[in-house]
Amino acid sequence: MALTQAGTTSGDGWSSRTAFILAAVGAAVGLGNIWRFPTLAGENGGGAFILVYIGFVILLGLPLVLSEILLGRAGGEDAIGSVRNVAAHSKRSEAWKGIGALQITAGFLILSFYSVVAGWVINYVFASGGDFLGALFSGEPFAGAFAGESQEEITGRMGELFANPALLIGLHAVFMAATVWIVASGVGDGIEKAAKWLMPAFFVLLVIVTLYGAIVTDEFGDAVAFMFTPDFSALNPTALNEALGQALFSLSLAAGGLLTYGAYVSRDVNLAPTATMIAFADTGVAMLAGLMIFPIVFSVGLDPAAGPALIFQSLPIAFNQMPAGSLIGFVFFTLIFFAALTSSISLLEGPTAWVIDRFRFRRPVAAILVGGVAFAIGVVCALGYNVLSEVRPLGFWDIFADSDILDTLDGFTGKIMLPLGAFLVAVFVGWFADRRLVQQQTGLSGGMFMLWRFLVAFVCPIAVGLVLLFGLFPGLI
Numbered sequence: 503m504a505l506t507q508a509g510t511t512s513g514d515g516w517s518s519r520t521a522f523i524l525a526a527v528g529a530a531v532g533l534g535n536i537w538r539f540p541t542l543a544g545e546n547g548g549g550a551f552i553l554v555y556i557g558f559v560i561l562l563g564l565p566l567v568l569s570e571i572l573l574g575r576a577g578g579e580d581a582i583g584s585v586r587n588v589a590a591h592s593k594r595s596e597a598w599k600g601i602g603a604l605q606i607t608a609g610f611l612i613l614s615f616y617s618v619v620a621g622w623v624i625n626y627v628f629a630s631g632g633d634f635l636g637a638l639f640s641g642e643p644f645a646g647a648f649a650g651e652s653q654e655e656i657t658g659r660m661g662e663l664f665a666n667p668a669l670l671i672g673l674h675a676v677f678m679a680a681t682v683w684i685v686a687s688g689v690g691d692g693i694e695k696a697a698k699w700l701m702p703a704f705f706v707l708l709v710i711v712t713l714y715g716a717i718v719t720d721e722f723g724d725a726v727a728f729m730f731t732p733d734f735s736a737l738n739p740t741a742l743n744e745a746l747g748q749a750l751f752s753l754s755l756a757a758g759g760l761l762t763y764g765a766y767v768s769r770d771v772n773l774a775p776t777a778t779m780i781a782f783a784d785t786g787v788a789m790l791a792g793l794m795i796f797p798i799v800f801s802v803g804l805d806p807a808a809g810p811a812l813i814f815q816s817l818p819i820a821f822n823q824m825p826a827g828s829l830i831g832f833v834f835f836t837l838i839f840f841a842a843l844t845s846s847i848s849l850l851e852g853p854t855a856w857v858i859d860r861f862r863f864r865r866p867v868a869a870i871l872v873g874g875v876a877f878a879i880g881v882v883c884a885l886g887y888n889v890l891s892e893v894r895p896l897g898f899w900d901i902f903a904d905s906d907i908l909d910t911l912d913g914f915t916g917k918i919m920l921p922l923g924a925f926l927v928a929v930f931v932g933w934f935a936d937r938r939l940v941q942q943q944t945g946l947s948g949g950m951f952m953l954w955r956f957l958v959a960f961v962c963p964i965a966v967g968l969v970l971l972f973g974l975f976p977g978l979i
């Protein structure tokens with residue numbers, strides 16, 4: 503099988519390298535950076551966790567990002583077809599295409615609950631936006647958010663939302679519909695255009711809120727110290743495990759997104775520096791998100807280890823007490839919404855591209871179909887907070903014994919499917935794919951290629967394999 507043809511079956515693709523970088527950074531930067539990363543860093547003591555995270559990104563994440571993009575570009579189809587093409591070219595078994603199947607299944611499942619969480623974000627966009635407009639019209643544009651509410655009332659908003667299945671499902675529907683609409687519009691006219699508008703807007707808003715925190719609070723120095731002074735006693739094997747899982751999730755690895763986006767990259771793009779930029783941008787945003795959130799959390803004496811409630815409960819309390827908090831709260835939730843949307847479109851694109859290639863469906867039909875089924879699974883996740891709150895889908899399995907429906911899906915994909923998908927990519931690219939093809943795709947030569955290959959062939963499988971093992975059998979550590 504000769505792999506000389508650029509582009510995909512559909513013939514649609516990125517208009518430029520910058521467009522690809524924006525779309526891939528858009529896929530990478532999402533709820534993972536702004537919600538999960540600061541939450542995990544806060545829970546695991548800050549500095550040491552962040553140092554380990556950065557190490558994982560450089561040694562494992564970056565080589566894997568390059569591996570996935572090159573597989574996509576070399577294969578030139580949807581995630582399954584691309585791996586199958588590269589395997590055929592390398593005279594290897596067709597069964598390797600299972601990597602693609604595993605990845606798009608993971609992406610599809612992540613999409614279904616990701617959209618539910620993004621729905622919570624929309625709820626806060628509206629709540630803070632309405633509040634800001636109210637403050638503006640009553641002549642107090644610099645008021646705090648949720649004026650007149652007690653701390654209990656503000657944190658109680660989350661519980662009220664969870665107790666309201668119709669609202670949860672409605673918000674989830676809005677987010678999924680937006681995602682489907684963009685993907686249905688095509689790679690160039692939908693995904694690329696969305697990334698071109700939303701990502702720059704996201705960066706501007708991120709810088710505004712970070713500067714605001716640095717100027718208005720006196721806690722910026724404390725936040726820097728919290729994030730960058732390593733206290734290694736806070737590190738334990740579970741934290742290492744979480745750091746690697748988070749690195750995979752945040753870089754959008756093993757969920758079909760990068761494999762699929764890679765197929766739309768033209769032949770003349772040099773992939774190694776491109777992959778490096780994507781990994782650095784994603785990690786940079788995670789750091790900035792910490793520098794944005796922690797000063798605000800510290801300024802009102804809240805706990806950085808608040809867990810998943812950090813941005814939905816702690817930050818609204820902070821916005822309540824801070825000058826112009828209603829405006830900043832609105833800006834803050836809007837920026838998370840933008841980040842979530844550019845990620846969810848990459849999650850939907852993976853399975854959609856497969857449906858288009860496999861069944862020859864038109865793109866809008868494929869996007870609506872895949873989005874519709876993911877929506878239905880998300881509905882079940884949303885009901886897990888109210889009507890089905892007793893349900894523990896994998897309750898028989900000790901690692902998921904306490905997990906509600908959404909947490910189970912999150913845990914199953916994050917602890918099992920992503921590490922497994924990343925492990926298989928490393929093994930395939932490092933050991934089985936045609937070496938000449940791989941080297942040519944990376945654009946690397948000499949020592950750099952050897953170093954990259956060493957990381958992919960040895961370091962990634964061992965490290966990711968260990969994470970998978972410990973994730974499955976926490977008793978081992």
Ligand code: PFF
Nearest residue numbers: 530532533534752754757759
């Ligand atoms: N990287 C995204 C985030 O950090 O929120 C989540 C994600 C998007 C994972 C796309 C996987 C993926 F294919």
